Every structure is written in C-alpha cells, then in structure tokens.
Amino acid sequence: MKVYKRFRFTTVSWAFLVAAFLSVSLLARAQQQWNATVGAQNKDMSRQATAFLPNEMWIHEGDQITWTFASGDIHTVTFLTVGQVYPSDFTKGCPGFSTSPATFDGTTCVTSQATNIPSTTAPSFTVIFPTPGNYEVVCLVHPEMFGVIHVLSSFEALPYDQAFYDEQAEDERRSLLEDRDTPPPHHHSTSGTLSASVISRTKAVTAGYGEITATPGGQEALAVVRFIDGTVEIHSGDTVEWTNWDPIIGHTVTFGTEPADLFDPSCSPSCSVTIDTDGALHATITGPEQSVHSGFIFAALEGYTGLTPVPLPPLFPPTRFRATFTEPGTYSYKCSLHDNLGMVGKVIVLP
Secondary structure, X not given: OHHHHHHHHHHHHHHHHHHXXXXXXXXXXXXXXXXXXXXXXXXXOOEEEXXXXXXXXXXXXXXXXXXXXXXXXXXXXXXXXXXXXXXXXXXXXXXXXXXXXXXXXXXXXXXXXXXXXXXXXXXXXXXXXXXXXXXXXXXXXXOOOEEEEEEEOOOOOOOOOHHHHXXXXXXXXXXXXXOOOOOOOOOOOOOOOOOHHXXXXXXXXXXXXXXXXXXXXXXEEEEEXXXXXXXEEEXXXXXXXXXXXXXXXXXXXXXXXXXXXXXXXXXXXXOEEEEOOOOOEEEEEOOOOOOEEOOOEOOOXXXXXXXOOOOOOOOOOOOEEEEEEOOOEEEEEEOOOOHHHOOEEEEEEEO
C-alpha cells in the first residue's frame, strides 16, 4: 500500500512538473513582441512607399505587433471585421479609434488614428492578437494599401523570425522607393471641349504619379508627391491643366488660403469653378490675391459615385483641374494634402 502511494505520488509530481514547464513555455511564447513599419520615404520626401512593411506576417495567438510610422504621409493601422463596409471617412475611424495597445480578435474593429511622422519621435501602434485566424490589415486613408497577419495556435511552429521580417521589409521598401519609372508624358485633352487654338495655349502639369505593386500577402504602392514641371510660365489668357496620374492618392491644386472642406472645389467670389464637358474642373483666376481650390483630383475606384460639387453628370471625382489666368503676376500653389512633403508649384503669368 505504501509502495503504491509512493508510485502514484511520483507520477503525479512528474506530470505536474511537465504541465508547469509547458505552461511557462507557452506563456513566454504568447508574450512575443513583433515589429513592423507603416510607410517609408526618401530623404526629400518626394517618394512615398504606401505600404505595410512587411505586408505579411505569421505570429502566435497572444503575440503582439507594434507598427512604427515612418512616413510624412498619413496612414492608419486598421483591422475591420468580416463583412464590415469599408469606412468612407477615415477621420471617423471604423467608427471610433483605439488606444494602443489594442486587442483584435475579429469581433470588433480596431484602428489607429491617421498618423504620420512628427518632428520628434516616430509614433507607433500596437495590436495584440489573442485568437488564431487570418486578419487583413488595411489603411483607411489608402484603400489599396493592405496586408495580412496569420495568427497560428501556440502549438504550431512559425515559419519566420523577426530578422526575416526586418529583411523582407527592407527589400520591399527599397524596391518601392528605388523604382525609377519616368513620369507619364504630358498631353492635352483631344475631346471637343478644347479647340486647337485653346490647346496650343494650355500648359500641362502632372500632379503626382505612382504605381501599385503586390506581394502574395497584399498590395503596396509608390507615390511621387510632386508637381512635375510644377513651375510654368504662361501669358495672360492662357490655361494650365493639372492631371493626377497616381492610381491611389488624391491631390489638390490650391491657391491662397485652403478651405475648411478640402473635398469640394471652391473659389473667391470674383472667380468661379465650373465643369467642362469632359468632366474636368475649370477655374478662371483674375488676380494673385484670389484663393482657388480644386478639391480632390484623383482616379476613382470602379463604381465610385464620388462627390458632386455641382449638379452636372460628368465623371466624378475629376482627375483634371484647369485654371485660366487673366492677369499678369506670380501665383503660388500647393497640394493641401502633401505640401508638408514639398508638393508646391508656381504659375508665372506674363502680359
């Protein structure tokens, strides 16, 4: 009887020790911290990597990922629930915003504020993943920027470590920022809107360009946030046409004071913003003191109804903005969304 008890006690003791060891091991594993980056840019901030770097990661349940924002452009780190409609206004969250560290298990959306690099330290946002699953990470500002986080159970082996993800992020960053495709060639509308004589008196400016690329885990993009040939010299009565060649990022053409609502075009009382029959916005500017704003010009997603600034039926949102200058002077303008990155220009109007 005594022998039996001793044997039973020994067996239970070993089982307890093994269970305790496994519990400690799993606890240590569940607390693993991973790191990733949101966005990247070159030294003069003209080239923006619109991407989660890397945009695909494998982690364990209970692990957390800290995303550090590394771009002067704004982004969010957002996890939506299955079937949730993509929010149309990133300023309102998904709805609402989360406090870091946030926890996402697929049942309630989680999102950071729209964030970029301040003048001091780079901000970050941490998410804890308690439940296995495959979760898409998106940016509310750039709908075509997304990736995936694979959350495995604690008993499954992970395919990669942090060093691999650091190397992958650097490869993706370099591939995007060092892409040297030339900007699109300037061209003028060949529609019936502009006669040959008007076309000959129109200068073209490219208002940003870019391209989308992909990995097996999601999409990312390069955005060149500059007015290409943005300083132009014209004569009184001539027209400048700005066109956006970026597939995902919108820009504005803003003279003077920017309005409170950046979405809609606006103009001081002595001028007007109309719509040409090909869908382009068109302003007549009669002096350097006027404030004129194009609203967003960007390529619309398929099926996008857009914002209709006036009750006319052409394409919205517009991808072109035209301004006719009637008086000599120097007219400085900017993109109200990216002037902090150096996206500015100038129109010099001669008699």
